[in-house]
Amino acid sequence: MKRASNFLWFLGSVGVFALLLFGWHLIAQSGMVSRVYLAPPDKAFAAITNGFTGPNGLGSSMWATVQRMLYGWVLASMVGIVLGSIIGISAIARIYLQPMLEFLRPLPASAIVPLAIAFFGLSESMVLFVIAFGSFWPVLLAAVQGVSSVEPRLYEVARALNMSRRETIWKIALPNALPDIFAGMRIGLAVALVLTVVGEFVGGQNGLGLEILRASRQFQAPRMFGGVILLGVIGYSCAVIISNVERYLMRWRASR
Amino acid sequence: MSQSAVATSQAAPEICFDGVDLSLGGLEILKGIDLEIRRGEFICVIGPSGCGKTTMLRLIAGFHRATAGAVMHEGRAVNGPSPDIAIVFQDYGKALLPWRNAADNVALALEAMRVPKSQRADMITGFLGKVGLADHAQKFPSQMSGGMQQRLQIARALAQNPSVLLMDEPFGALDAMTRQTLQDECLNLVENMGTTVFFVTHDIEEAIYLGDRVVTLSPNPGRIADIHTVNLPRPRNQLTTREDPEFLRLRRVLFDFIQGH
Amino acid sequence: MSALLSMRGLLVPALLLLGAEVLVNAADLSSNNIAPPSAAFAALLRIMLDGTLFVSTGQTLLATAMGLAVGGSLGLVAGILLGLSRTASRLMTVSLEFFRPVPAVALIPISMLVFGFGYAMEVAVVAFAAFWPMLIYCKGAIEAVEPQLLEVAQMLRLSYFDTVRKIVLPAALPRIFVALRTATGIALILGVTTEILSNPQGLGFAVMSAQQSLHPDNMIANIFWLGVLGVVVNSGLLWLQSRLFGNAGRPGGGR
Numbered sequence: 001m002k003r004a005s006n007f008l009w010f011l012g013s014v015g016v017f018a019l020l021l022f023g024w025h026l027i028a029q030s031g032m033v034s035r036v037y038l039a040p041p042d043k044a045f046a047a048i049t050n051g052f053t054g055p056n057g058l059g060s061s062m063w064a065t066v067q068r069m070l071y072g073w074v075l076a077s078m079v080g081i082v083l084g085s086i087i088g089i090s091a092i093a094r095i096y097l098q099p100m101l102e103f104l105r106p107l108p109a110s111a112i113v114p115l116a117i118a119f120f121g122l123s124e125s126m127v128l129f130v131i132a133f134g135s136f137w138p139v140l141l142a143a144v145q146g147v148s149s150v151e152p153r154l155y156e157v158a159r160a161l162n163m164s165r166r167e168t169i170w171k172i173a174l175p176n177a178l179p180d181i182f183a184g185m186r187i188g189l190a191v192a193l194v195l196t197v198v199g200e201f202v203g204g205q206n207g208l209g210l211e212i213l214r215a216s217r218q219f220q221a222p223r224m225f226g227g228v229i230l231l232g233v234i235g236y237s238c239a240v241i242i243s244n245v246e247r248y249l250m251r252w253r254a255s256r
Numbered sequence: 257m258s259q260s261a262v263a264t265s266q267a268a269p270e271i272c273f274d275g276v277d278l279s280l281g282g283l284e285i286l287k288g289i290d291l292e293i294r295r296g297e298f299i300c301v302i303g304p305s306g307c308g309k310t311t312m313l314r315l316i317a318g319f320h321r322a323t324a325g326a327v328m329h330e331g332r333a334v335n336g337p338s339p340d341i342a343i344v345f346q347d348y349g350k351a352l353l354p355w356r357n358a359a360d361n362v363a364l365a366l367e368a369m370r371v372p373k374s375q376r377a378d379m380i381t382g383f384l385g386k387v388g389l390a391d392h393a394q395k396f397p398s399q400m401s402g403g404m405q406q407r408l409q410i411a412r413a414l415a416q417n418p419s420v421l422l423m424d425e426p427f428g429a430l431d432a433m434t435r436q437t438l439q440d441e442c443l444n445l446v447e448n449m450g451t452t453v454f455f456v457t458h459d460i461e462e463a464i465y466l467g468d469r470v471v472t473l474s475p476n477p478g479r480i481a482d483i484h485t486v487n488l489p490r491p492r493n494q495l496t497t498r499e500d501p502e503f504l505r506l507r508r509v510l511f512d513f514i515q516g517h
Numbered sequence: 518m519s520a521l522l523s524m525r526g527l528l529v530p531a532l533l534l535l536g537a538e539v540l541v542n543a544a545d546l547s548s549n550n551i552a553p554p555s556a557a558f559a560a561l562l563r564i565m566l567d568g569t570l571f572v573s574t575g576q577t578l579l580a581t582a583m584g585l586a587v588g589g590s591l592g593l594v595a596g597i598l599l600g601l602s603r604t605a606s607r608l609m610t611v612s613l614e615f616f617r618p619v620p621a622v623a624l625i626p627i628s629m630l631v632f633g634f635g636y637a638m639e640v641a642v643v644a645f646a647a648f649w650p651m652l653i654y655c656k657g658a659i660e661a662v663e664p665q666l667l668e669v670a671q672m673l674r675l676s677y678f679d680t681v682r683k684i685v686l687p688a689a690l691p692r693i694f695v696a697l698r699t700a701t702g703i704a705l706i707l708g709v710t711t712e713i714l715s716n717p718q719g720l721g722f723a724v725m726s727a728q729q730s731l732h733p734d735n736m737i738a739n740i741f742w743l744g745v746l747g748v749v750v751n752s753g754l755l756w757l758q759s760r761l762f763g764n765a766g767r768p769g770g771g772r
Contacts, residue, residue: 013610020612037631099526106702106747110710111721111740114728118550118736153350159337160317161368161416171364175355194620194710201625201714209623216626228623235618252355252396 047226072131084143109134127199135188142184146177275325300467308478342413557737577719584643592651600659621646654696
């Protein structure tokens with residue numbers, strides 16, 4: 001009964017989406033907005049599917065973007081978790097480092113692009129550095145927060161059991177930080193996608209970002225919109241995958 | 257239980273407070289505490305809030321050091337937590353590891369005791385069985401009721417194989433029915449294992465029902481007002497014990513004491 | 518803020534700067550690409566004194582604020598409507614899931630095609646970026662209003678309009694402010710990014726053109742200034758939040 005009604009709601013919301021697409025189609029058809037900027041939806045989808053896997057297709061660009069994003073994100077997550085845990089565990093490290101981290105955190109990550117160019121040139125490593133730098137902060141700060149916010153009662157349990165410091169960190173502080181770290185990694189992944197596109201724009205590296213930029217310069221609106229849609233697909237898939245992994249790993253949490 | 261307590265009464269007391277003062281942050285919390293607890297004895301402590309009940313418990317646990325005097329465990333001064341002394345906290349929701357299921361929460365104590373992995377599974381089943389959680393080994397704390405979570409905490413404490421069990425208002429947050437059930441189960445367990453219990457509560461009837469002796473504390477600074485021996489036969493019974501004239505007499509005495517503060 | 522000014526917190530950055538200074542000078546890295554901190558500091562003073570820093574800061578802040586005003590207020594209205602109506606929120610699920618994950622930076626080329634260089638294209642990108650967090654957080658803020666408060670409204674037989682105006686919005690306000698704070702951070706990032714990538718104005722462009730014209734001192738000075746700007750905007754909003762709502766709206770607070 002509940003399932004059936006949920007399904008009806010889903011159908012309804014697909015219907016609304018179809019209406020929106022139809023509205024987009026009408027606007028594009030009417031010529032109110034120049035075809036140079038606005039491709040009708042069918043053309044945009046055709047631009048995606050035409051020779052998707054071929055040499056000129058969007059498939060290889062999409063794959064390049066996904067790979068680059070994942071490399072940067074994984075790198076950032078590993079460094080962020082390790083450093084964040086150390087800072088979170090050590091009150092002394094927090095005193096010395098936290099103010100600097102607070103200063104660097106609100107710095108728009110893209111502002112680091114010119115500096116990265118100065119060091120790495122317009123290269124793949126420059127793009128990777130920018131992605132990793134940007135997605136590093138959310139993970140780092142989340143790990144610091146998670147490791148340093150252990151329920152004091154749990155530390156008493158550890159003391160009553162005569163657990164060593166190492167054991168306490170490994171069995172209490174780190175698992176306690178897991179939900180925070182995951183939240184940070186989720187934000188980090190979104191940031192990574194944004195910076196991948198930025199890096200591809202600036203660095204001229206093959207990928208969806210460059211495709212969009214090229215298409216806009218050649219006034220190929222369908223291909224441009226196709227690229228944007230694919231970026232949305234990447235973002236959405238990442239969000240779905242990570243929230244499922246999260247739900248599995250954090251199944252001990254009270255159902256929310 | 258009373259038999260074993262008599263048999264070992266000649267040896268050093270399990271726990272001994274010897275002229276203990278405690279100040280925390282310049283504030284005098286406990287003053288001149290003298291108390292001997294026999295092996296296997298069930299001691300209940302009551303008193304108005306802020307009288308230092310929990311602080312006494314934390315002194316035995318080794319979380320605090322006495323400012324003057326000494327707290328002794330089996331004839332040796334307590335100078336830090338020891339696995340031989342287990343604690344059951346009131347706030348079970350905070351004292352269990354939420355990311356470990358019931359079996360793994362018990363395992364935490366065994367890991368800390370360096371029990372080899374191969375032996376753990378059977379022991380875990382045994383301890384969970386003792387507290388009636390054998391069928392819930394795979395459940396996470398978030399999937400358990402308050403009573404079950406507190407049973408789990410008791411199982412973890414028992415897994416330490418402690419000689420002393422410290423219980424800090426362990427049933428205070430539970431509903432009346434669950435509380436009575438757990439009281440009886442708790443009595444059964446410690447009687448079978450011969451464990452010494454230091455039980456802090458704010459519930460007068462609970463203190464009489466469970467205890468061999470009831471210690472009353474008065475506040476500012478916390479000191480022992482009186483110690484009442486509970487002359488009620490064991491095993492205790494939720495109906496007959498609570499109707500016993502001795503029970504009613506003690507209840508009256510303790511009630512008057514609490515009212516006086 | 519007090520932690521930021523603590524002496525021990527300044528020690529590590531000071532050492533790092535000193536190290537960079539020594540390293541850049543000793544290794545003679547000081548080229549067209551990189552400059553020692555002292556040169557960057559001198560450049561910062563220079564662009565402060567000749568006013569270019571403040572011109573570009575003004576351009577960045579203006580574009581960000583306008584984008585935030587447009588996107589934020591649309592997001593606010595949409596978030597409130599979706600938060601109030603479960604029907605609307607259910608019907609929009611698929612559409613929101615489709616449009617939301619699109620990274621705003623991907624729209625920069627499109628925006629450039631439509632509007633050309635200048636404020637309009639930057640405002641459009643910033644508005645798109647600020648719209649989503651505002652919508653999501655405001656929707657959440659409305660949905661998190663205590664059901665008991667709504668029951669009180671029912672009991673008092675308040676009209677729908679009065680319920681929203683007197684109960685729902687005031688109760689959700691602290692969280693709506695958090696939404697504004699998040700959206701502001703994102704808006705500033707997108708404004709600067711747009712300038713770095715294409716729009717020839719503002720601090721982002723100043724950083725980029727300094728790099729391209731081989732003035733690393735100038736580039737680092739502008740990046741540092743962006744950091745200062747980020748901290749000032751962020752802590753200013755935090756201050757305002759605690760001033761207006763105390764601890765309500767902070768995680769764990771206000772319950």
